[in-house]
Amino acid sequence: MRKEEYQKLVAEYTPKENKWKNAVVAFLVGGLVGFLGQVVVSVLQNSLGMEVMESYSWLCVILIFVASFCTALGFFDNWVSKCKAGLFLPTTGFAHSVTSAAMDYRKDGFITGLGSSFFKLAGSVILYGILSGFFLSILGVIFYG
Template sequence: MEKKEYKKIVDRHKPTEKRVQNAIISFLIGGIIGALGQGLIDLYSNLLDISSKDASTFMIVTLVFIASLFTALGFFDKWVTFAKCGLIIPITGFAHSMTSAGIEYRKEGPIYGLGMNIFKLAGSVILYGIVAAWLFGTIRYLLMGGI
């Protein structure tokens, strides 16, 4: 916790150049992940002869698998430290937060460690996603009759 607060203070006093550099790195890495996603959709839809909608599911699972595996092997953390939001904002960040929480807390046991902490970071994404989707979905259904 202390470390986090210290990092926040450091971030606030960082020179502007660092911020510009961070933004450019995030743009490039995030963009590469986006293009990779489109590449995987094309690859799967050609290779397996499925619609691009089904291929996008395969693409999400592939990216989740890669992020989980690399986090488990230990070098994804370094990439995230370097690329920051370039890897956090894509779906890789979701998988990374779950796997890193899982590996970190597994020593505290299968229930109190892994089970209770696996959604520690990803939980807020799911919670606010569901609340927002329920609210906006109800509005859209009532106002416009759904799709």
């Protein structure tokens, strides 16, 4: 087989990532998470008489619980790799990354494995969140008083 033919064959069998399809899936799944979140929040406010901020806090805990639990059961990894940004951009992604790191590294021990790798994936979110939050809030007080 000649080199060009071989390259053609490789190109044929390389899975093509359909960018538009990915983006639409992310939009629909992410939107669904937001929509369901709003349903939960509305139920909490109207049926249990919760205040708005309190309902958002409960929603946050519920989402983290569900994402952690689904990760623990083993099918959430698959969902995240299919739905991509639709599931890793909401808080579910944060919970997923912490739970999967905890489960994967537990075999290396509780200190050297689970403990030291716990925030392996979520650490950057916490680090850059704290950095930007800290310096911007100082700027905010300087600018807006």
